Amino acid sequence: MSKRIYNFNPGPAALPLSVLEEIQATFLDFAGTGMSITEVSHRSKPFDAIINDAVTRVKRLLGIGDDFKVLFVQGGASMQFAMVPMNLLPDGKSADYVNTGTWSTKAIKETKILGKTVNVAASSEDRNFAYIPKELSLDPNAAYVHITSNNTIKGTQWADFPDTKGVPIVSDMSSDILSRPLDMSKFGLIYAGAQKNIGPAGVCMVIVKNDLLEKANTGLPSMLAYKTYADSNSLYNTPPCFTIYAIDLVLKWLEETIGGLEKMDAVNREKAALLYDLFDASSFYNGTADADSRSLMNVTFRLPSEDLEKRFVEEATKNDLGGLKGHRSVGGCRASIYNAMSMEGIQALVDFMKEFERTNG
Amino acid sequence: MSKRIYNFNPGPAALPLSVLEEIQATFLDFAGTGMSITEVSHRSKPFDAIINDAVTRVKRLLGIGDDFKVLFVQGGASMQFAMVPMNLLPDGKSADYVNTGTWSTKAIKETKILGKTVNVAASSEDRNFAYIPKELSLDPNAAYVHITSNNTIKGTQWADFPDTKGVPIVSDMSSDILSRPLDMSKFGLIYAGAQKNIGPAGVCMVIVKNDLLEKANTGLPSMLAYKTYADSNSLYNTPPCFTIYAIDLVLKWLEETIGGLEKMDAVNREKAALLYDLFDASSFYNGTADADSRSLMNVTFRLPSEDLEKRFVEEATKNDLGGLKGHRSVGGCRASIYNAMSMEGIQALVDFMKEFERTNG
Numbered sequence: 001m002s003k004r005i006y007n008f009n010p011g012p013a014a015l016p017l018s019v020l021e022e023i024q025a026t027f028l029d030f031a032g033t034g035m036s037i038t039e040v041s042h043r044s045k046p047f048d049a050i051i052n053d054a055v056t057r058v059k060r061l062l063g064i065g066d067d068f069k070v071l072f073v074q075g076g077a078s079m080q081f082a083m084v085p086m087n088l089l090p091d092g093k094s095a096d097y098v099n100t101g102t103w104s105t106k107a108i109k110e111t112k113i114l115g116k117t118v119n120v121a122a123s124s125e126d127r128n129f130a131y132i133p134k135e136l137s138l139d140p141n142a143a144y145v146h147i148t149s150n151n152t153i154k155g156t157q158w159a160d161f162p163d164t165k166g167v168p169i170v171s172d173m174s175s176d177i178l179s180r181p182l183d184m185s186k187f188g189l190i191y192a193g194a195q196k197n198i199g200p201a202g203v204c205m206v207i208v209k210n211d212l213l214e215k216a217n218t219g220l221p222s223m224l225a226y227k228t229y230a231d232s233n234s235l236y237n238t239p240p241c242f243t244i245y246a247i248d249l250v251l252k253w254l255e256e257t258i259g260g261l262e263k264m265d266a267v268n269r270e271k272a273a274l275l276y277d278l279f280d281a282s283s284f285y286n287g288t289a290d291a292d293s294r295s296l297m298n299v300t301f302r303l304p305s306e307d308l309e310k311r312f313v314e315e316a317t318k319n320d321l322g323g324l325k326g327h328r329s330v331g332g333c334r335a336s337i338y339n340a341m342s343m344e345g346i347q348a349l350v351d352f353m354k355e356f357e358r359t360n361g
Numbered sequence: 362m363s364k365r366i367y368n369f370n371p372g373p374a375a376l377p378l379s380v381l382e383e384i385q386a387t388f389l390d391f392a393g394t395g396m397s398i399t400e401v402s403h404r405s406k407p408f409d410a411i412i413n414d415a416v417t418r419v420k421r422l423l424g425i426g427d428d429f430k431v432l433f434v435q436g437g438a439s440m441q442f443a444m445v446p447m448n449l450l451p452d453g454k455s456a457d458y459v460n461t462g463t464w465s466t467k468a469i470k471e472t473k474i475l476g477k478t479v480n481v482a483a484s485s486e487d488r489n490f491a492y493i494p495k496e497l498s499l500d501p502n503a504a505y506v507h508i509t510s511n512n513t514i515k516g517t518q519w520a521d522f523p524d525t526k527g528v529p530i531v532s533d534m535s536s537d538i539l540s541r542p543l544d545m546s547k548f549g550l551i552y553a554g555a556q557k558n559i560g561p562a563g564v565c566m567v568i569v570k571n572d573l574l575e576k577a578n579t580g581l582p583s584m585l586a587y588k589t590y591a592d593s594n595s596l597y598n599t600p601p602c603f604t605i606y607a608i609d610l611v612l613k614w615l616e617e618t619i620g621g622l623e624k625m626d627a628v629n630r631e632k633a634a635l636l637y638d639l640f641d642a643s644s645f646y647n648g649t650a651d652a653d654s655r656s657l658m659n660v661t662f663r664l665p666s667e668d669l670e671k672r673f674v675e676e677a678t679k680n681d682l683g684g685l686k687g688h689r690s691v692g693g694c695r696a697s698i699y700n701a702m703s704m705e706g707i708q709a710l711v712d713f714m715k716e717f718e719r720t721n722g
């Protein structure tokens with residue numbers, strides 16, 4: 001038997017055990033090919049079946065049709081900070097960015113490096129990004145409105161998306177992709193590094209509306225143009241086959257074991273509530289995000305002192321509860337509870353937290 | 362028992378069985394962490410140990426010191442076609458490119474997309490790239506000389522590298538990286554998509570000399586600047602952890618099981634000779650590359666008719682010899698025999714080829 005911990009890492013993060021077991025079982029001989037999935041050609045029928053299945057599952061989960069393309073792009077979400085404006089922000093136009101934390105700040109920085117014009121439509125920097133801004137000063141002529149739907153480090157999440165009066169929303173959903181249903185009619189493009197909710201690190205999923213693709217900027221290097229990926233089903237060059245295979249298995253788990261995004265959302269709400277209720281009932285644990293901006297994915301909290309926080313993380317680790325340290329830029333504690341974190345994991349954490357408060361409070 | 366075939370795919374390609382077995386055995390619990398390697402944080406001690414080990418092994422294998430950086434970059438070799446000139450070709454300078462096939466042609470195309478100046482120093486296009494050019498018209502002021510060391514599709518390889526009078530060579534070594542010793546003093550940068558000689562698809566290894574890094578172009582998006590990777594040990598953002606782990610195991614195999622690049626080279630020469638000797642002794646099988654330009658990695662050949670080639674590939678497949686079809690752009694047959702292809706695999710192929718000639722010749 002392998003030892004398994006409850007893994008609260010922010011990403012790379014826990015994956016469903018059944019997915020890991022299937023990868024392991026088939027690792028030397030994938031689908032009767034006599035090859036590992038790491039050895040199969042990306043120009044083969046077995047791999048075509050995988051990538052097509054993944055695309056179909058994403059579309060079905062999100063309820064989108066042929067007006068969107070689902071792309072697999074390397075370079076992580078960080079590469080998208082540059083690719084989004086390269087492709088979607090034409091010269092002479094500007095884009096609105098809402099600054100809700102570290103990742104939004106980086107998205108803005110990369111856009112400016114390209115010499116493009118950014119309008120910061122709102123920011124919550126005044127209170128260390130502890131909330132999602134309510135008032136946005138949007139430019140009706142903006143090429144797009146960029147939003148970080150879930151702020152992994154600050155522990156905040158957009159509960160609803162704003163009405164942008166027809167300007168397409170571009171959203172970094174790295175830390176909450178496929179964790180809840182979405183009204184996709186509001187979005188022009190969403191992107192997400194795989195390594196939190198949908199698979200191992202090594203690919204970024206980009207879902208883009210055809211009309212944006214059609215008017216995208218031209219003259220880009222092939223690997224930096226969305227069109228290259230859209231025209232080739234992400235097979236212009238060798239894709240990260242193993243990672244896409246693992247993602248396909250996670251998507252299958254999401255559809256067939258969980259039962260889709262409504263069900264996933266309900267479970268995620270229940271999981272997060274167990275922790276937030278504990279904070280609200282205790283003076284020992286305190287959440288860092290405003291109540292109306294709390295993330296269902298990254299639950300950030302503080303203990304009465306940094307010493308206690310250090311001991312908390314250490315003792316949790318000894319109890320096989322891993323990854324609870326807050327991001328180095330903010331300190332404190334953080335429990336990342338993405339789709340694959342089970343209710344049992346949350347329950348184990350809650351039990352540990354109560355015991356730790358009893359003995360240290 | 363898993364079924365295993367002899368896999369002659371051009372990439373993704375065969376990996377050493379012992380590497381696959383180790384990944385499989387540790388897949389649910391990596392190094393006692395209680396997590397899969399796909400779930401381990403890239404900011405953790407266990408992952409640091411992996412990436413540092415990989416870098417150290419590459420340097421030891423190639424006999425290079427701290428004057429080079431070993432980087433892991435996403436996007437495959439195709440992304441390097443653009444990143445090389447973005448970083449290393451300053452405005453007002455030009456670069457020399459030797460055109461030896463499909464991949465060189467693409468490298469040239471991407472450089473031109475960027476509006477940069479290319480001098481084609483030589484080309485073997487006149488005879489469908491069946492040879493490596495001997496005469497190069499090099500520009501002493503070029504920023505670099507770009508060479509595709511092994512032409513995966515055309516089956517040709519540079520046996521030696523030219524004297525470029527101090528101008529650094531930049532080489533796409535996707536299909537022969539770490540297959541033989543190199544005199545690294547000639548090179549400013551080498552790059553290789555992992556999926557042929559060193560691991561699964563999903564990362565490109567870039568080995569670059571510090572002096573080129575120091576004078577590299579600035580003002581690039583973070584993910585497109587080599588400096589970003591060099592300054593962060595390839596951990597600026599989330600790297601493809603699983604792929605880097607697999608590469609580290611392949612490097613360990615290369616050092617500890619094979620015994621380094623001299624040994625690997627000797628084995629590779631022996632393997633290729635078995636096939637080329639067969640061609641030379643037979644009028645049924647004929648190599649497509651000039652004798653002095655033959656690749657030790659991708660052995661391209663023709664049979665007397667396309668019908669026979671089709672039957673050859675089909676019957677080979679039935680005999681568990683996979684991936685022998687030539688690239689769709691050239692036809693014919695191709696046996697890709699990278700580092701991980703065993704002598705037993707070559708012997709099985711040679712036996713099959715003799716039998717096929719006997720019954721169809």
Ligand SMILES: Cc1ncc(COP(=O)(O)O)c(C=O)c1O
Pocket residue numbers: 011075076077078079103148150151152153172173174175193194598599600
């Ligand atoms: C919201 C968000 N955006 C972007 C990133 C950067 O992702 P990557 O490491 O894939 O570039 C992260 C990583 O944690 C994130 O949480």
Ligand SMILES: Cc1ncc(COP(=O)(O)O)c(C=O)c1O
Pocket residue numbers: 237238239372436437438439440464509511512513514533534535536554555
């Ligand atoms: C020599 C060479 N260069 C570049 C490439 C493209 O590599 P990638 O698919 O990693 O972009 C290949 C792929 O076969 C290749 O053989």
Ligand SMILES: [Mg+2]
Pocket residue numbers: 100101102103104150151152153154155
């Ligand atoms: Mg954040």
Ligand SMILES: [Mg+2]
Pocket residue numbers: 278279280281282283284285286287
């Ligand atoms: Mg409280």
Ligand SMILES: [Mg+2]
Pocket residue numbers: 461462463464465511512513514515516
């Ligand atoms: Mg070629």
Ligand SMILES: [Mg+2]
Pocket residue numbers: 639640641642643644645646647648
């Ligand atoms: Mg012959």
